Amino acid sequence: MNLELYDFYQQAKGKNIIFYYCGPVAHASIEGVAQTLRKNLEYAEVGSLTTHSVFSVFIEQMQNILNYSAERISNPEGADPELRVGVVVIGHEKNGYFILCGNKVCNEDIPNLKNKLELIRGMNKEELKAFYKERRRMDPAPESKGAGLGLIEMARKGTEPIEYSFPPIDGAHSFFTIRVVVGR
Amino acid sequence: MQALIIESTQSTPSIYFDQTTNVLILKGESFPENAAKFYAPAMQWLREYLSALETEEAIVQFEIVYFNSSTSKVFMTILDMLQAEVESGKNISVLWLCDAENETAIECGEEFKEDLGSLPFKIVVL
Numbered sequence: 001m002n003l004e005l006y007d008f009y010q011q012a013k014g015k016n017i018i019f020y021y022c023g024p025v026a027h028a029s030i031e032g033v034a035q036t037l038r039k040n041l042e043y044a045e046v047g048s049l050t051t052h053s054v055f056s057v058f059i060e061q062m063q064n065i066l067n068y069s070a071e072r073i074s075n076p077e078g079a080d081p082e083l084r085v086g087v088v089v090i091g092h093e094k095n096g097y098f099i100l101c102g103n104k105v106c107n108e109d110i111p112n113l114k115n116k117l118e119l120i121r122g123m124n125k126e127e128l129k130a131f132y133k134e135r136r137r138m139d140p141a142p143e144s145k146g147a148g149l150g151l152i153e154m155a156r157k158g159t160e161p162i163e164y165s166f167p168p169i170d171g172a173h174s175f176f177t178i179r180v181v182v183g184r
Numbered sequence: 185m186q187a188l189i190i191e192s193t194q195s196t197p198s199i200y201f202d203q204t205t206n207v208l209i210l211k212g213e214s215f216p217e218n219a220a221k222f223y224a225p226a227m228q229w230l231r232e233y234l235s236a237l238e239t240e241e242a243i244v245q246f247e248i249v250y251f252n253s254s255t256s257k258v259f260m261t262i263l264d265m266l267q268a269e270v271e272s273g274k275n276i277s278v279l280w281l282c283d284a285e286n287e288t289a290i291e292c293g294e295e296f297k298e299d300l301g302s303l304p305f306k307i308v309v310l
Binding site: 027031048052055056060150 | 193217254256257260
């Protein structure tokens with residue numbers, strides 16, 4: 001087992017992954033990990049703009065898991081907040097950093113997500129800025145737990161259009177992944 | 185009416201709204217689990233304060249290192265609320281304080297400013 005874990009660690013290193021989180025997410029875990037991640041980026045001297053962009057995409061992704069993951073763990077005894085399961089991976093590549101996020105979604109939610117992602121992917125920076133500002137002053141959609149701005153924010157921080165996929169899990173669920181690249 | 189004082193946490197700013205000095209300060213990080221819920225007491229306080237405010241000058245000071253997208257929406261709502269009061273004749277101005285190295289915070293301030301008209305909004309780079 002220990003050897004396998006070392007393989008896993010080496011594989012992640014080989015892919016230039018600097019951070020990997022998989023499992024239940026609570027607000028407290030976002031807070032704790034966020035501070036560590038920011039320190040890590042500061043020590044790596046990547047510059048304040050890049051640090052800020054990576055940090056921002058990371059927070060939006062973790063909060064999306066917390067708000068929308070269809071994989072939930074609840075306390076059988078009480079009314080404590082539910083935990084939501086997801087995965088976030090951060091690594092670096094030639095042109096900057098990639099931030100990946102994945103969580104289980106219900107298949108019926110896919111068309112809406114796809115429409116929104118395609119709309120955003122078709123926009124340039126100026127259009128994204130205008131769309132962000134327009135949505136910021138609008139009432140959130142009923143299904144949205146935040147402000148409905150997270151995906152637009154990620155697209156604005158990215159240097160490439162957001163990539164996404166929905167590999168199927170079973171008849172009712174898929175695994176929603178997004179990939180954001182932030183330049184150096 | 186009493187001052188509203190809320191201590192900061194790792195994900196929420198300190199709030200120091202003092203009706204005796206007419207200086208209202210928000211300072212720190214802002215990525216609460218639920219931004220609308222976190223800011224609800226501040227919004228309530230602000231509504232009461234603004235309805236009692238007369239001709240004296242009020243200053244609302246933001247010094248935010250990082251804020252998430254749902255906080256951005258709350259801030260826009262606050263700024264629109266302040267602007268409506270200015271349009272009805274009140275003397276309110278906003279100071280957006282940011283560290284010279286925090287380019288993102290400066291840019292975010294500029295984006296708020298672009299969307300405001302009559303509300304005096306000054307970006308102060310420290």
